[in-house]
Amino acid sequence: MLSAEGLGPLIPRRRGDAHKGSCGAVAVVAGSVGMTGAAALAADAALRSGAGRVSLGVPASLNDIFEVKLSEVMTVPLPEVRKRRCLSLRALGEVRVLLQRADVLALGPGLGRYRETVELVRRLVLETELPLVLDADGLNAFAGVADLLRERSAPSVLTPHVGEFARLSGLDKEQITAAPIEVARDFAAATSTTVVLKGAPTVVALQDGRVAVNAAGNPGMATAGSGDVLTGVIAGLIAQDVDCEVAACLGVYLHGRAGDRARDRLGEWGMRAGDIAAEMPAALVDTARST
Numbered sequence: 001m002l003s004a005e006g007l008g009p010l011i012p013r014r015r016g017d018a019h020k021g022s023c024g025a026v027a028v029v030a031g032s033v034g035m036t037g038a039a040a041l042a043a044d045a046a047l048r049s050g051a052g053r054v055s056l057g058v059p060a061s062l063n064d065i066f067e068v069k070l071s072e073v074m075t076v077p078l079p080e081v082r083k084r085r086c087l088s089l090r091a092l093g094e095v096r097v098l099l100q101r102a103d104v105l106a107l108g109p110g111l112g113r114y115r116e117t118v119e120l121v122r123r124l125v126l127e128t129e130l131p132l133v134l135d136a137d138g139l140n141a142f143a144g145v146a147d148l149l150r151e152r153s154a155p156s157v158l159t160p161h162v163g164e165f166a167r168l169s170g171l172d173k174e175q176i177t178a179a180p181i182e183v184a185r186d187f188a189a190a191t192s193t194t195v196v197l198k199g200a201p202t203v204v205a206l207q208d209g210r211v212a213v214n215a216a217g218n219p220g221m222a223t224a225g226s227g228d229v230l231t232g233v234i235a236g237l238i239a240q241d242v243d244c245e246v247a248a249c250l251g252v253y254l255h256g257r258a259g260d261r262a263r264d265r266l267g268e269w270g271m272r273a274g275d276i277a278a279e280m281p282a283a284l285v286d287t288a289r290s291t
Helices: 005-009 036-048 060-069 089-099 117-127 146-151 161-171 173-178 180-191 226-239 244-264 273-278 280-289
Strands: 025-029 053-059 074-078 103-108 133-135 156-158 195-196 204-207 211-213
Touching: 005 244, 005 280, 025 036, 025 089, 025 226, 025 280, 036 053, 036 060, 036 273, 036 280, 053 060, 053 089, 053 211, 060 161, 074 089, 089 117, 103 117, 117 146, 133 226, 146 180, 156 244, 161 173, 161 180, 173 180, 180 195, 180 204, 180 211, 195 244, 204 244, 226 244, 226 273, 244 273, 244 280, 273 280
Parallel strands: 025 053, 025 103, 053 074, 103 133, 133 156, 156 195
Antiparallel strands: 195 204, 204 211
């Protein structure tokens, strides 16, 4: 069971002479027309979890939207499929440049499933040597070919909900909900990844067979964008030199604790994903003080 007492000592502490360059850099590649919110939530959450710098690669025609939505995130307009307003395969070279200044890649929120975007995702995942947090349409790009994930040389954290996990694994949703610990454990071992199977409760399966279960969180977190916030939080922790498996466990717990703080302030009915992200700094303080 994940707890504040066990995780508090693992929260990264900043030195007195810390600067943005020493606190880690996150690259987020996300977004398409109609789904700019997913990309913005992930990027903002990476900052709120302590990353020193976040760069967000988005389809070029949507860049102005992100410039307005995000004050502290650096945006990078990337080549797109013009009529679809989603990332094209031509973006691969510019993303490679973006990743040269990053410590971790968060990939997938709101990308869409157009064939060029899917191919871009697959190539990025298989060639980058950065730690990876793969979510949403990043996961959907590997539906039916999840065995390819074993080819990565760097650590990978997958953050599927039940529907995404069903597409990724080929299992029925009923099989997954009946035995979430077992199916997550088996998939993590088969793909050499860390699997964060989101649900009530969320479970984190590590490659060595251990599984952590999260007790924090509440039904108010069942809202669009909540998973995108989790993606950003885990990536932000990895950027601060937290081990990927630890970051997955710590991120899941902090996400739930932030959700509980938002519920206590607002109630469960009207919570939004942004409310969870807004509580992340206080959730970090609460957890750090629990040790």
